[in-house]
Amino acid sequence: MHWDDLRIFLAVAREGSISGGANRLKVQHSTVSRRVKSLQAQLGTTLFERKKSGFELTQAGEELRDSAQRIEREVIGLEGALSNQDNFAGGELTVTAINNMASTILLPVFARFSMEQPETRLHIHVSNKYVSLAERQADVAIRLTNTPPETLVGTRLTTVTSAVYGSCNYLRSLAKGSKPRWLGIECCEYHRSWTSEACPDHDHNFYIDDTLLTLAALKQDLGLAYLPCFMGDGEESLQRYRPPDAAHDLGLWLLYHADLKQNKRVQLFRAHMIREIGNLRALFEGEQSVIP
Structure with a gap:
């Protein structure tokens, strides 16, 4: 067998x-x-x-x-x-990250690591679902959570703030007295619960299960929705309808299994992410003054 x-x-x-x-x-x-x-x-x-x-x-x-x-x-x-015991930079390193980050703000960060460590073969696995590090489905996970698993080694990289956004055109219509219309968000439990709280009557006629689609729908003047500030603040066609609420802050964590604490590739990647995310802190934390 x-x-x-x-x-x-x-x-x-x-x-x-x-x-x-x-x-x-x-x-x-x-x-x-x-x-x-x-x-x-x-x-x-x-x-x-x-x-x-x-x-x-x-x-x-x-x-x-x-x-x-x-x-x-x-x-x-x-x-x-x-x-x-692996003390070599050469070899495989699999990183799992959520889609809205991996395809936007984190992609240049990953690219710079790959250029700095050409011997490391970096695999980016995009998933919004649970990925088991214990089963070696990935070496490193980058996740949004305020309660990281105690069984993993973790480094909190920064805080990710969120706000309610709408297109400039849509917000002008609200200023004229229109009733706010909320998108039905099903991308994650966080946005689902926040939307349910903001719109308790659940009067939605447009549902979306992905944050990147939420961004696209907002740009089509379809209503209001929560977005991470690093996505919403950078879009000229969007504006904040409500400011960030500290109750909605989430930690951005880099997680890996304890067995990899001394792994050279994991430690090189960890140091790189701490340095890079530190430079992007204002974007993640929603300080609008840093947006052109």
């Missing part, structure tokens, strides 16, 4: 589908399907039952999952111990 087969089996068990497992591992759907069938044939038993809700483990599948998870912990522990 090969570890790669067990790794694929665990991914399908955790995601509840072949496609989910393939996405989790970033491999082809056909590869995952073939390897699962091969593993079942090798063991002479059925590991999954297909149901409307997805793939469910059989009793044999549950037993294999428990054993595979124990093996996984051993493999990850060994990899972590070896990675912690």
Whole structure:
């Protein structure tokens, strides 16, 4: 029995589908399907039952999952111990970051790290969903939170403020007495709850599940929405409808597993991010005087 087969089996068990497992591992759907069938044939038993809700483990599948998870912990522990002794800049470094930052304000920061450390092969993984550092889905995570997991090593890089924005045209219509219209925001729990508080009647006729789409919708005069100040303040066509509220401040954290505390690539990246984000602090904290 090969570890790669067990790794694929665990991914399908955790995601509840072949496609989910393939996405989790970033491999082809056909590869995952073939390897699962091969593993079942090798063991002479059925590991999954297909149901409307997805793939469910059989009793044999549950037993294999428990054993595979124990093996996984051993493999990850060994990899972590070896990675912690890695004192070379050369090699792979996978960083996960949320989309609205990775594609805007952080991209030049990542690019400068890549130019400064050409021996490091930097992989940027964009995801607004939970990414397991313990399972080595990424080496470093850049996340917005005020409660970072205690199981990870963390560095708070800065505070990210948010405000309510609308287009200049739309805000002029409000000045004439129009009723405020709020976009239905579903990109994250933070913006969803803030919008629900600001618009308790939930009278939305336009819903969006991505912050970059929120920005685009505001520029189309579709209403009001919360945006991080580093996105909203830089847009000439937008203005603040409400100023930042300290209750909505979020910490921007750089997180990694304790096994990587001494890893050279992780420490080089950490030092780079602390320096670069320090230079961008005013943008993240919503000090409008720094915006041209």
